[in-house]
Amino acid sequence: MTKRRSFLKAAGLAGTVGLSGLSGCIGNFGSQPYGDGTVQFMMSPSEPQDYMMKQYKPYGDYLESEIADASVELQYAADYTAVLQGLGSGTADVAETGPFAAALGVKDDKADIALQRYAYGSWDYTSVIVTRTDSDINTLTDLKGGSIAFADMTSASGSLYPLYMLKKAGLSIGEAPVSDNGADFEATWAGHAEAFSALENGQVDAAGVGQFITQGDDGLKEGFEYVKTYEGIPRAPMVVSPDLSEEEKTTIVNALKNAPDSAYVGADGEDGTDDDLWFSDVRPADLETYQPVIDVANELGLSTDLLNQG
Structure with a gap:
């Protein structure tokens, strides 16, 4: 795939919303605020x-x-x-x-x-690539030729960072997250819950998701293990x-x-x-x-x- 252009440079203060310290029941904008009330x-x-x-x-x-x-x-x-x-x-x-x-x-x-x-x-969180404990996957390179379910293609923890981890491990990500053309693995994109459910049901070898979807009352749900994690993503x-x-x-x-x-x-x-x-x-x-x-x-x-x- 032709490498896409770099889409954001120095952030500066673009995209911010100013705060004026107002409080209480505020914002009377006439009979039709917010366009339609x-x-x-x-x-x-x-x-x-x-x-x-x-x-x-x-x-x-x-x-x-x-x-x-x-x-x-x-x-x-x-x-x-x-x-x-x-x-x-x-x-x-x-x-x-x-x-x-x-x-x-x-x-x-x-x-x-x-x-x-x-x-x-914390103000930050973690992306994970997770598999089942009964799999033969111990490192990311073991996923070459395998199948991975991701969250939405524009999810940071459920697509962007898992792909980054796979690329850093030496796997080709091809055209991902648009498609798995040219990738060293088969891929699907849905939501966090759907991706982890696909792993639970044995439909894929691993899932790239936000850590939050993998957690039970006592940490990582039983029967699963992390292949790789990436910490410090701003929430x-x-x-x-x-x-x-x-x-x-x-x-x-x-x-x-x-x-x-x-x-x-x-x-x-x-x-x-x-x-x-x-x-x-x-x-x-x-x-x-x-x-x-x-x-x-x-x-x-x-x-x-x-x-x-x-």
Whole structure:
């Protein structure tokens, strides 16, 4: 495949959202704020739809309570590209998405990075290539000629970093993540849950996913082992539509920045249960926060062309 152009250089302050320190029930923009009186909150498909709807319900309810004259509607996107298309077209106003997808969105004028999320005691997280303990795979080179399931093609932990690890191990990744043409392995791309499920069901030899999808109550789920891990990826951002006014952006960002603990507990309203949100805090962020992800994408020769694939 012809090497794609390097898609992002020095980040600077591009793609940031200014914060004015406003609080309380704010953002009265007339009879039709946010275009139609509804703030569309879009979720990336990192886990099954029903589960994510339960996770994000209190978050959406809280956001609605902080915005005057507007309701909040949760949407579940088919993939990361659909998130960016929604933000860029004005059919979505705010979204949770992955680091690489957000960087692509900024480059393509489809998103502004606003916040970074915090979880499990850290502002960063881990990508893994995982296999079953009963396999003969001990190193990444053992995957030559094998099959690997990845998350969405624009997922940082579920596509970008696994491909980077495979390339560094000496395997050809060919045209990945657009296709597995020219790669030393067979590949499929779906979501984190679907990729790990394919491994669980014996349909593939390994999965390249975010570590979070492989975890049970006591760490890595029984019957699986990591072939390779990559730590230190900046945790996923919250992004807003560039079509929003600065006042509308500030209203959303400040509301989410000041969200109480009760917004993170899921639909059952109880802390420590299965439908809790995976993150517990946010802080202001910009494109520079995700420069490490951009650097890896540049090394792989990836660009905003990915937004037009699928």
